[in-house]
Amino acid sequence: MEDRRANVTADERPVYPSGRPLIHKAKPTASPAAASAPSTMLSFDQPGLCAALCCVFLSIVAANAVYLRRRRSLPLPPGPPGIPFIGNIFSVPSHTPWVRYVSWSRELTSDLISLQAFGQTIVIINTRKAVKELLVHRSSAYADRPQLPMLKLMTMDFVTGFLPYSDKWRTHRKLFHQVFQAKASLGHANLQLAEGERLIQKLSDDPDDFIGHIRHSAAAIVMVIAYGHEVAPKHDRFVDIAEETVVMMIENVTPGAAIVNMFPFLQHFPEWLPGMGFKSFARKCASLVKEMLDGPFERVKCGMADGTARPSLTSALLRDNEDGKEGEELIKHVAGTVFQAGTDTTATAVTNAIVAFMEHPDVQRRAQADIDRVVGRNRLPTLDDQDDLPFIGAICREILRWKAIVPLGFPYKAMRDEIYEGHLIPKGTTVFGNVWALLNDPEVYPEPECFRPERFLKDDGSLNCDDVGPAFGFAILMLSNALFECEMRKPEDYFKASALVAFDDSSLF
Numbered sequence: 101m102e103d104r105r106a107n108v109t110a111d112e113r114p115v116y117p118s119g120r121p122l123i124h125k126a127k128p129t130a131s132p133a134a135a136s137a138p139s140t141m142l143s144f145d146q147p148g149l150c151a152a153l154c155c156v157f158l159s160i161v162a163a164n165a166v167y168l169r170r171r172r173s174l175p176l177p178p179g180p181p182g183i184p185f186i187g188n189i190f191s192v193p194s195h196t197p198w199v200r201y202v203s204w205s206r207e208l209t210s211d212l213i214s215l216q217a218f219g220q221t222i223v224i225i226n227t228r229k230a231v232k233e234l235l236v237h238r239s240s241a242y243a244d245r246p247q248l249p250m251l252k253l254m255t256m257d258f259v260t261g262f263l264p265y266s267d268k269w270r271t272h273r274k275l276f277h278q279v280f281q282a283k284a285s286l287g288h289a290n291l292q293l294a295e296g297e298r299l300i301q302k303l304s305d306d307p308d309d310f311i312g313h314i315r316h317s318a319a320a321i322v323m324v325i326a327y328g329h330e331v332a333p334k335h336d337r338f339v340d341i342a343e344e345t346v347v348m349m350i351e352n353v354t355p356g357a358a359i360v361n362m363f364p365f366l367q368h369f370p371e372w373l374p375g376m377g378f379k380s381f382a383r384k385c386a387s388l389v390k391e392m393l394d395g396p397f398e399r400v401k402c403g404m405a406d407g408t409a410r411p412s413l414t415s416a417l418l419r420d421n422e423d424g425k426e427g428e429e430l431i432k433h434v435a436g437t438v439f440q441a442g443t444d445t446t447a448t449a450v451t452n453a454i455v456a457f458m459e460h461p462d463v464q465r466r467a468q469a470d471i472d473r474v475v476g477r478n479r480l481p482t483l484d485d486q487d488d489l490p491f492i493g494a495i496c497r498e499i500l501r502w503k504a505i506v507p508l509g510f511p512y513k514a515m516r517d518e519i520y521e522g523h524l525i526p527k528g529t530t531v532f533g534n535v536w537a538l539l540n541d542p543e544v545y546p547e548p549e550c551f552r553p554e555r556f557l558k559d560d561g562s563l564n565c566d567d568v569g570p571a572f573g574f575a576i577l578m579l580s581n582a583l584f585e586c587e588m589r590k591p592e593d594y595f596k597a598s599a600l601v602a603f604d605d606s607s608l609f
């Protein structure tokens with residue numbers, strides 16, 4: 101919360117009718133002006149008052165110390181037993197750990213669980229109630245991100261979602277907002293429709309490689325949005341790099357994933373020492389990242405210089421750039437984030453949709469019947485049809501719920517000591533919101549393992565107000581607590597930034 105006091109200027113301070121400020125500078129005791137000062141005026145020249153102020157100050161310090169000691173003596177959220185010093189490194193399964201976190205939460209009857217890894221504390225929030233309380237209502241305490249040395253070595257720390265709470269992060273957000281506000285002018289909807297048609301053609305020509313086709317189409321859409329470039333029909337260099345680096349990133353994003361994340365001092369050791377393999381891995385990644393960020397960006401600049409650049413996020417931001425090289429660097433990182441964040445997530449969502457249709461032909465038949473009824477068979481559906489196709493909307497939501505694409509979201513860092521139901525979350529703790537847990541909560545989604553789009557429909561067949569906000573993490577919700585009214589909902593601009601840009605209802609038609 102903003103400290104309104106900080107905004108009060110000297111001129112606005114309450115004054116006596118005489119025009120003197122309430123608290124004024126001390127004057128020499130012998131001064132005749134002091135002797136004539138009104139008796140109610142606070143003045144440091146009175147020994148009694150000075151002593152009283154000292155007492156008040158000391159009492160505040162003492163009370164604060166007692167409070168902090170009591171706070172520090174509070175227990176951490178419960179967790180599974182660990183090995184001294186090593187902690188829980190060996191108790192966390194490498195496969196679907198988010199499921200295990202939920203069972204620990206149930207066994208320990210706690211919304212939060214804590215894990216230890218070489219002295220680092222990690223807290224996982226497993227219930228909707230606790231996510232709402234901590235990551236939304238007390239969002240200012242979790243606006244920061246843990247800085248993982250491995251990501252820095254890999255030069256992947258430019259991605260918006262990993263930036264610490266800083267001016268740079270705010271500028272990234274501003275730039276995203278700027279371009280996605282102007283989304284209509286970039287013609288994204290038409291672009292998605294055209295790519296959707298191409299995808300249908302490819303799927304019918306060569307159904308076996310359906311995952312390859314989906315990944316290619318997702319990359320093609322995001323590439324055009326970010327840079328205005330057409331991608332090569334197969335094995336596009338930039339698409340291949342983006343895929344490779346995103347996998348590298350995911351594999352190294354948790355505190356225990358790379359040894360250097362647990363022992364940051366190792367980054368200063370020479371590469372030839374045994375156990376330093378992470379350094380050559382990081383170097384390889386860094387050179388791919390450089391190629392991925394610089395290659396398409398330089399092509400846009402050349403295109404703008406000779407007038408052949410197609411409208412894109414990069415060209416729009418470059419046109420408005422008033423900050424020279426520094427501004428260019430930021431734009432490069434924002435465009436790189438879109439390419440990184442948008443391609444894999446979108447492709448995974450569409451692949452999950454195909455899997456769902458194959459496993460549930462009844463859902464597919466009902467969806468097709470709806471489209472035939474509303475759109476007919478002579479054209480493809482467009483975004484304009486979406487209000488008349490609530491069942492398709494429900495399918496999209498169920499796909500995001502059924503297979504969480506980013507099951508643990510991105511990690512947050514507690515910016516101060518926090519207490520939740522008698523447990524301490526110490527400042528500096530890495531905190532994960534268990535997205536999977538929320539999307540598989542049987543209280544909210546009965547039989548959560550079943551693919552059942554109807555759960556998002558009201559009795560009258562229209563869509564309910566649950567738009568599976570947690571699927572997209574909580575960082576966006578943090579910006580707008582007021583939106584957390586009856587259900588978690590994404591603010592409109594995140595729809596624009598992610599769901600509508602690359603994965604909207606039309607991707608599934």
Ligand code: HEM
Nearest residue numbers: 260261438441442445505506510572573574575597598602
């Ligand atoms: C189905 C598709 C997608 C899913 C499931 C998804 C999911 C997520 C999740 C879970 C986060 C972490 C939020 C948090 O820390 O609380 C995130 C962050 C982010 N996503 Fe997406 N995303 C998707 C598509 C996209 C697309 C297409 C874009 C590009 C326009 C995008 C851009 C971003 C950005 C910039 C952030 C960082 C936000 C910040 O920290 O301020 N996402 N996304």
